[in-house]
Amino acid sequence: MKRGLPIVHGVHTRHEAPDRVVEDIDLEFGNGERRLFHRVRAQGAGAVAVVPMLDASTVLLVREYAAGVHRYELGLVKGRIDPGESPEQAANRELKEEAGYGARSLVRLRSLTQAPLYMSHQTHVVLARDLYPERLPGDEPEELEVVPWKLDALHELILREDFSEGRSIAALFIARDWMAHHGDRR
Template sequence: MSRRLPVIHKVTSENIGPFQQEQLDLEFSNGERRHFQRLVGHGHGAVVVVPMLDEDTVLLVREYAAGLHRYELGLVKGRIDEGESAIEAADRELKEEAGYGARQLDVLRMLTLAPTYMSHQSWLVLARDLYPERLIGDEPEELEVVPWKLAELDQLMLREDFSEGRSLAALFIAREWLGRAR
C-alpha cells in the first residue's frame, strides 16, 4: 500500500552535540496531527566495513563502547568526512582501526539505525584483498583485532560483547553476498 507522506507544518530545531534535534508538526492523510521528534546528524553519514582477511575470515575489532561502559566486539566503522566517498572513508577507517588497507572495496547497501526518529545512514562496505597499512586515527588506544570465521556467525551472534545491530546485520548481509558471488 502506498501512502502520501504527512504534511510538515512546522519544524523547530535545537543543536545537541553532533546532532540537531527537530520537532515536527505533522498532519497525516487522514487528518490526524501529531508532533514527532527526530535526530539529524551534522555529518555525511558513516561506514560499516566488513574486512575479509581471506575467503572465510572477517576481521573484528574490540573497542571501548561508552554507551554501555564496556569493551565491545564489532566491525570497523566510522564517519564519512567532508569530501570523502563511502569507499574512501571505509579504506581510511580500516587502516586506522584494524591496520589494513584493501585493494577491493564494494558498497553493498545503506543501513539505518532507527529510521523512525534518526536520519543517520551507514554505508555497508565489503573490503577484500587486504594488505597491512596503519594510519593514526582518533582512537585513544590501539584496538584489538580479532579474526572470526564466517562459518561461526551463529556463535558470534550470541556473545554478550557483540551486540551492535549494524555489525550483526552487516555480517549476515556480507555472508549472503559473498555466497552468491562464489
Template sequence: MRKPPIIHAVRDVGPSRFLRAEQIDLEFSNGERRTFERLTGEGPGAVIVVPMLDADTVLLVREYAAGVDRYELGLPKGRLDPGETVEQGANRELKEEVGYGARRLTPLHELVLSPSYMTNRAHVVLAQELYPERLPGDEPEELEVVPWRLSELHTLLGRADVSDGRSIAALFMAREYLAGRFRP
C-alpha cells in the same frame, strides 16, 4: 580482558557535536496531526566496514563502547569526512582501526540505526584483497583485532560482548553477498 574506564560523572550537555534534536509537525493522510522528535546527525554519514582477510575470515575489532560501558566486539566503523566518498572513508577507517587497506571495496547497503527517530545513515562496505597499511586514528587506545570465521557467525551472536545491531546486520549482508544470495 581490559577493565572498562571509570565513569566519574554524567551530565546532560544538550546538543553534541554528533547529534541534535528537532521537532517536526506532521499531518497524516487521515487528518491526524502530531509532533515528532528526531535526532539528526552532522556531516555526510558513516561507514561500517566488513574486512575479509580471506574467503571466510572477517576481521573484527574490540573497542570500548561508552553507551553500554564495556568492550564490544564488532566491525570497524566511523564517520565520513567531508568530501570523502564511501569507499575512501571505508578504506581510511580500515587502515586506522585494523591496520589494513583494501584493493577491492564493494558498497552493500545503507543502514539507519533507528529510522523512527534518527536520520544518521551508515554505509556497509565489503573490503577484500587486504594489504597491511596503518594510518593514525582517533581512538584513545589501540584496538584489538580479532579474526572470526564468517562460517561461524552463528556462534558470534551468542557472545555477551556482541550487541551492535549494525555490525550484526552488516555481517549477515556480507555473508549473503559472498554466497551469491544478495546483490546490492
C-alpha cells in the same frame, strides 16, 4: 496499502548541543490527523561499518573499549564519514586506522538506519576485500586488537556477550549472503 507521505506544514530546528540538532516537524496525515514529530538530524554524511574480508571465509573484527556498556566489545571497523569523503574512502581510511589494513576492493552493500522513526542517521555497510597491511594514525586511545573470525561460525559469534552491536550483526549477515552470491566477483 500504498499511502502518500504526510504533508509537512512546518519544521522548527533547535540545537540541543553543539553536535545535536532536533527538528520539530508539523505533519498532517492522509486521514486529516495532525501531529508534531521530533527528528534527530544527522550531522555530516553518516558513518561506515566495514566488513574486512581477510580471505573468502574470514572477516576481521576489532576489540575496543565501549563506554556505553563499560567493557571491551568485538565488532566491525566503524567510523564517521569525513567531509568530502565517499563511504568507500571513509571505509578504507577507518580500516587502516583501526585494523592496520587497506583494501584494493571496496563494495558498498547497502545503508542501515538505527532508529528511523526519529533519527535520520545512516550507516553505510562496505565490504572490503583484497586486503594489504597499512596503518594510519587514528583517534583511538589504544591500539585495537584485530580478531579473525570465520563466517561459517557466525552463529557462535552472535551469541557472545561481548558482541552485541546491532550494526555489526546486521552487516555480517548482509555480507555473508552477498559473498555467497557474488563472492568471486571484484
